[in-house]
Amino acid sequence: MRRVTRFFSHWQNWLGTALVLTFAVVALAAPVLSQPNKTTQGAFKKVGRSTDLTPHPPSKDAILGTLPGQLDVYHALIWGAREAMVFGVSVALGAFIFGSFFGAVSGYAGGMVNDIMMRITDAFLTFPVLAGVVFLQQLVAITIESMGGIYWFNVDYRGQFIDFQFTPPAFAVFLMKVDPILISLILFSWMPIARIVNTMVITLKNTEFIQATRALGANPFWIIRRHLLPNAVGPAIVLAARDVGSSVILQATITFIGLGGASPWGILLSLGRNWVIGPGGDLLATWWVFLPATLAIVLFGLGWNLVGDGLTEALEPSAATYERSTWLRRKKKK
Amino acid sequence: MSPFLQFVIRRIFSTFLSLVIITMVLYAGMMLTPPEARARLYLPPGKGGERASENFVNVLIKKYHLDQPYLVQYSYWARSLVTGSWGYSPTLRADVLPELIRRTPATLELAFYSLLLLIPLGLASGLLAGWHPGRFFDGSFRFAAFFGTSMPPFIFSMILISFFYLKLNWFPPGRMDVMTGLDMSRTGFVNFTGFLTLDSLLNRRFDIYLTALRHLAMPVITLSMYHWATLGRITRATIINQRGKEYIIAARARGVSERKLVWRHALRAIFAPTLTTMVFSAANIVTSIFVVEIIFGLTGVSDVIVIAMQSTPDAPATLGFAVYSVIMVLSLMFILDVIQAALDPRVREEVMKT
Numbered sequence: 001m002r003r004v005t006r007f008f009s010h011w012q013n014w015l016g017t018a019l020v021l022t023f024a025v026v027a028l029a030a031p032v033l034s035q036p037n038k039t040t041q042g043a044f045k046k047v048g049r050s051t052d053l054t055p056h057p058p059s060k061d062a063i064l065g066t067l068p069g070q071l072d073v074y075h076a077l078i079w080g081a082r083e084a085m086v087f088g089v090s091v092a093l094g095a096f097i098f099g100s101f102f103g104a105v106s107g108y109a110g111g112m113v114n115d116i117m118m119r120i121t122d123a124f125l126t127f128p129v130l131a132g133v134v135f136l137q138q139l140v141a142i143t144i145e146s147m148g149g150i151y152w153f154n155v156d157y158r159g160q161f162i163d164f165q166f167t168p169p170a171f172a173v174f175l176m177k178v179d180p181i182l183i184s185l186i187l188f189s190w191m192p193i194a195r196i197v198n199t200m201v202i203t204l205k206n207t208e209f210i211q212a213t214r215a216l217g218a219n220p221f222w223i224i225r226r227h228l229l230p231n232a233v234g235p236a237i238v239l240a241a242r243d244v245g246s247s248v249i250l251q252a253t254i255t256f257i258g259l260g261g262a263s264p265w266g267i268l269l270s271l272g273r274n275w276v277i278g279p280g281g282d283l284l285a286t287w288w289v290f291l292p293a294t295l296a297i298v299l300f301g302l303g304w305n306l307v308g309d310g311l312t313e314a315l316e317p318s319a320a321t322y323e324r325s326t327w328l329r330r331k332k333k334k
Numbered sequence: 335m336s337p338f339l340q341f342v343i344r345r346i347f348s349t350f351l352s353l354v355i356i357t358m359v360l361y362a363g364m365m366l367t368p369p370e371a372r373a374r375l376y377l378p379p380g381k382g383g384e385r386a387s388e389n390f391v392n393v394l395i396k397k398y399h400l401d402q403p404y405l406v407q408y409s410y411w412a413r414s415l416v417t418g419s420w421g422y423s424p425t426l427r428a429d430v431l432p433e434l435i436r437r438t439p440a441t442l443e444l445a446f447y448s449l450l451l452l453i454p455l456g457l458a459s460g461l462l463a464g465w466h467p468g469r470f471f472d473g474s475f476r477f478a479a480f481f482g483t484s485m486p487p488f489i490f491s492m493i494l495i496s497f498f499y500l501k502l503n504w505f506p507p508g509r510m511d512v513m514t515g516l517d518m519s520r521t522g523f524v525n526f527t528g529f530l531t532l533d534s535l536l537n538r539r540f541d542i543y544l545t546a547l548r549h550l551a552m553p554v555i556t557l558s559m560y561h562w563a564t565l566g567r568i569t570r571a572t573i574i575n576q577r578g579k580e581y582i583i584a585a586r587a588r589g590v591s592e593r594k595l596v597w598r599h600a601l602r603a604i605f606a607p608t609l610t611t612m613v614f615s616a617a618n619i620v621t622s623i624f625v626v627e628i629i630f631g632l633t634g635v636s637d638v639i640v641i642a643m644q645s646t647p648d649a650p651a652t653l654g655f656a657v658y659s660v661i662m663v664l665s666l667m668f669i670l671d672v673i674q675a676a677l678d679p680r681v682r683e684e685v686m687k688t
Contacts, residue, residue, distance in 0.1 A: 123355035125614065126663045128621040131656040134639045139363055141647035142371045153643045249486045256488050257628040259643055269492070276496055283496040294489050302484045 007314040016306025019299055026078060027085040034078045043079035043264035045072045055275055055289050065288035067271045077292050080264030084300060087182065087251060087263070088244035094186035096240040099193030100233055104224045106194075107201030118198065121191045129188045129250065130259070136184040137260050140175050147172050154260055181254060181261040185247045193236045200232035238311045245304030252297050268293040341675050341682045349664050356660050357415070360653060361408045369400040374649050375411070379422045379429075415657065421650030425642050430654035434635060439528035440509055441634035444553055445623055445666075447531075452558040452565060457601070457608065459562075460569025465596055467574055475566065482563025487622055491556045491629045498552060505551040507630045514545050553630045557622060561615075568611050572604045579603075606678040609670050616667045620659060635659070 007013050026033065039046040047061045048070030058065045064073040106117035137160065141151040144162055147169055152161040162168075162176045204210060205228070213223055248263070255266030256273075272289030275281050283290055364372055373394040395401055398410050414420070420430040463475035498505045510518075510530065526536050531550070534542035576582065577600075585599050586592075612619070624636035638655050642648040675682045 119351070120355060120359075123352045123359065126352055126617055126660055126667065127356060127656075128617045128624065128659045128663060130621045130624045130636070131639075131652075131659045134643060135360070135363065135652050135656045138642070138647050138649060138652040139366060142367045142374075142649055145647055146368050146371045151647065253486060253488045253625055257625060257640075259628075259639065269489075273492070277492050277500070281496060281500055283493065290492070294492075297486060297489065298484060301486065305484065 004314075007310055010310060010313075012306050013310035016303050016310055019303025020307055023081050023085060023300055023303065027082040030078050030082045034072075034075045036075075036079075040075075042262070043076045043083060044267075045075040046070055047072045055272060055286055058288060064292050067268065067289055068275070069271070071271070073268065073288055073292055076264050076268050077296055080268065080293075081296065081300075083264055084248045084251075084296075087179075088248040088300075088304070091182060091185045091189065091247040092240040092243040094182075095190040095193055095243055096233075096236060098186065099190035100197045100229060100236050102190065103194035103197030103236075104201050104229055104232065107198040108205060108220060108224050108228065110202070110205070114198070114202075118195070121194050121198075124188065124191045127188060129185070130254070132188050133181055133184045133254055133261075134259060136187075137180045140180050144172060144175060154258055160260060179261075181251055185250065189243050189247065193239050196235045196239065197229075197232050200235065201228050204228055204231055234315045235312075238308050238315065241304055241311060242308035245301035245308075249297060249301045265293045265297050337682050338675065342672060345668055345671055349668050353660065353664060354412075357412060357657060358408060360656055361411055362404065364649070364653065365404055365407070369395050371649065372400050372407075373398070375421050375653065376414070377422060377424075377650075379427075420654040420657075423638075423642065423648050423651035423654075425645060425648045426638065426651055430638075430650050433651075434638060434654060434658045436528070437633060437635045437637055439530075440632050441623060441627060441636070441662075443529050443531060444550065444557065444627065444632060444634065445619075447550055447554045448557040448561070448623075451554060452562040453612075455558070456562045456565030457569050457604070460566035460608075461573055461596060461601060461604065463566070464570035464573035465577065465600070467570075472570075475570070479563040479567050479570075482559050483567070485559070487556050487560050487625060488629055490559060491552065491626065494552050494556060495630075505548050507549070507552065509549055509632045510546065511549075514542060518542065549632075553626045553632060556630075557626050560622065561612075561619060564615070565608060565612060569604055569608045572607050573600060576600060576603050602677065606674050606680060609674045613667050613670045613674075616670065617663050620663045620666065624659070635662070 034045075037045055046069070047066060048056070050069045052070050053068040055068055056062070056066045056070070062072045062074060064077065066072060067076075102117065102121070106114045109117075137153060140160070141153065144151045148166070149162055149164045149168060149172055152163075155161045160180065162172070164172065168176070201224075210223065210227055213227055218226075248265075251261050251263040252266035252269070255261040255263045256270045258270070269290070272286070272293075275286045276283050276290045364375070370391055373391045376394050376398055398414075399406050418431055420434075422428070423430050423433070426433050459475055463472040466472060494505075495507060499507060521539075523537055523539065523542070524533070526533050530546040531543055534540070534546060581603075582595065582599060585595055590599070624634075626632075627634040627636045628640060635655070635658065638651055642651040642655070
């Protein structure tokens with residue numbers, strides 16, 4: 001309980017929680033906030049003729065204006081929040097589950113096994129995410145083509161597109177369903193979690209209560225799942241919370257530079273980019289193609305980062321920052 | 335042997351080990367595809383892609399033992415990596431390794447100028463902010479660093495382009511503009527190294543040096559902004575911890591001037607912990623270098639994947655790019671580690687103990 005009060009004693013944590021909750025509410029209430037119509041594709045809704053390539057300022061039909069091709073900005077923003085939330089949380093959850101399990105098993109096994117597994121973790125840390133994202137997409141593409149299908153990497157910044165002239169085999173159907181960006185982001189963000197859980201498990205392993213459980217003849221996996229993990233995941237949760245924000249930003253970045261992925265917010269920016277940074281572009285004159293998506297991405301990352309920072313402090317009182325102590329000292333002086 | 339040399343040798347060995355592990359992981363990824371697809375890694379020019387006959391593919395499978403167990407295949411592939419035949423890329427229409435090397439100077443140039451800007455700035459501003467926490471400079475530093483870390487580089491770059499290029503026309507994107515490029519080829523500009531800033535100095539063309547710097551300005555600012563903020567924040571946190579340590583108090587008692595205290599004693603103490611965090615985020619730094627390159631159209635190493643992701647699948651190019659970028663990350667880590675060990679004896683001792 002004291003941890004909760006400490007968490008809410010900082011305005012930054014209030015701001016972070018409020019931002020995250022706002023995005024969560026928007027994500028849940030997306031169908032109410034902006035109704036899809038029959039032209040809706042994913043997060044995009046047409047509100048005019050698609051041959052009209054001028055973005056129009058906010059009007060009654062489109063509250064936040066339109067993009068080239070008359071796609072509704074407001075609709076993409078709302079439904080993009082839904083997709084971002086799902087994407088970010090699944091990356092963080094995947095990394096959290098895999099990382100903590102990997103770290104716990106290697107820490108529990110100890111010795112040689114631990115050395116090898118931590119070497120692998122370190123090797124993954126040297127891998128740039130961008131290369132991984134591209135590599136995984138190419139792997140999927142090669143597999144699809146060798147099964148006789150056709151693969152497009154990036155159709156209008158909408159991500160991968162797979163087509164078969166015949167009924168696709170089961171594995172191809174599976175590949176069509178998974179998002180390679182999601183998988184690769186999980187593959188390249190579990191390492192810090194594994195390392196921190198590993199350290200925690202190694203210190204916990206020799207404590208008396210674990211020794212007692214082992215003496216009672218408990219199964220190692222039961223010990224890991226029941227006793228070690230619950231005590232070791234605290235710091236890992238913090239990392240996972242930050243992963244939610246950073247993975248959504250990374251997905252938007254990858255979409256924006258055209259290397260795959262279908263983050264609606266990234267697509268918003270990449271479709272409107274010529275009106276912002278193209279010849280004759282103006283950031284202020286056509287603010288609605290740039291500002292809403294930017295704010296959404298920045299605030300989403302900010303909210304999760306603030307929550308992560310706040311959780312670190314709440315979980316580790318020793319790491320309480322300097323600001324608070326000076327603040328208290330100043331109060332006493334008065 | 336001096337401990338420093340011993341440290342360097344150990345680091346070279348562990349770097350090599352990391353490289354072996356990561357290439358093994360990469361090839362394990364390739365193992366998910368059928369052998370016919372893996373044969374594309376070895377397809378010579380002219381017979382690439384669809385046009386390779388089934389017979390020829392079978393010859394390749396036999397020659398490189400692509401139907402054998404994983405480790406056998408890996409050793410054949412690793413041998414071809416070491417000998418420098420990284421395969422022929424159908425989308426680049428050239429061999430992969432020369433294409434990667436040709437594009438490296440642009441990337442290194444960007445990395446060099448960014449690190450040159452961000453490491454001193456990050457250390458100095460974090461140090462000054464953390465030395466007197468709560469003062470005005472500390473407040474403004476924390477605000478700026480907060481802004482820097484929460485602003486995604488690709489959005490920041492859009493703002494920079496729309497302001498500095500479209501409005502003011504100070505800093506153009508791209509590596510070199512067409513007019514200067516024409517002028518260069520007309521006046522017999524010699525490409526000694528491929529580094530535009532270095533070559534222009536060697537050719538005694540200071541106007542071209544300035545133009546190259548103007549082209550580098552926006553990418554360098556974008557890249558430095560984010561990593562400066564992270565480095566500065568870590569420096570600040572470290573120095574707040576160090577401020578009250580005995581050695582600082584003792585030095586102050588000896589009558590060491592405040593300025594010397596900050597720039598000699600404190601600075602040396604924070605080098606190792608702050609650079610360690612940079613070593614761990616080396617992969618992130620390289621990723622953001624690639625992102626910034628793509629956005630600003632500096633045709634660096636990442637140009638290879640931009641081309642490879644446009645049409646047909648291109649295994650040699652992407653696999654080659656992956657290996658090459660891992661080598662870049664490992665060398666960055668190695669350089670940072672060596673700098674750290676050269677400046678801080680504690681790091682060397684730590685390595686010797688393990």
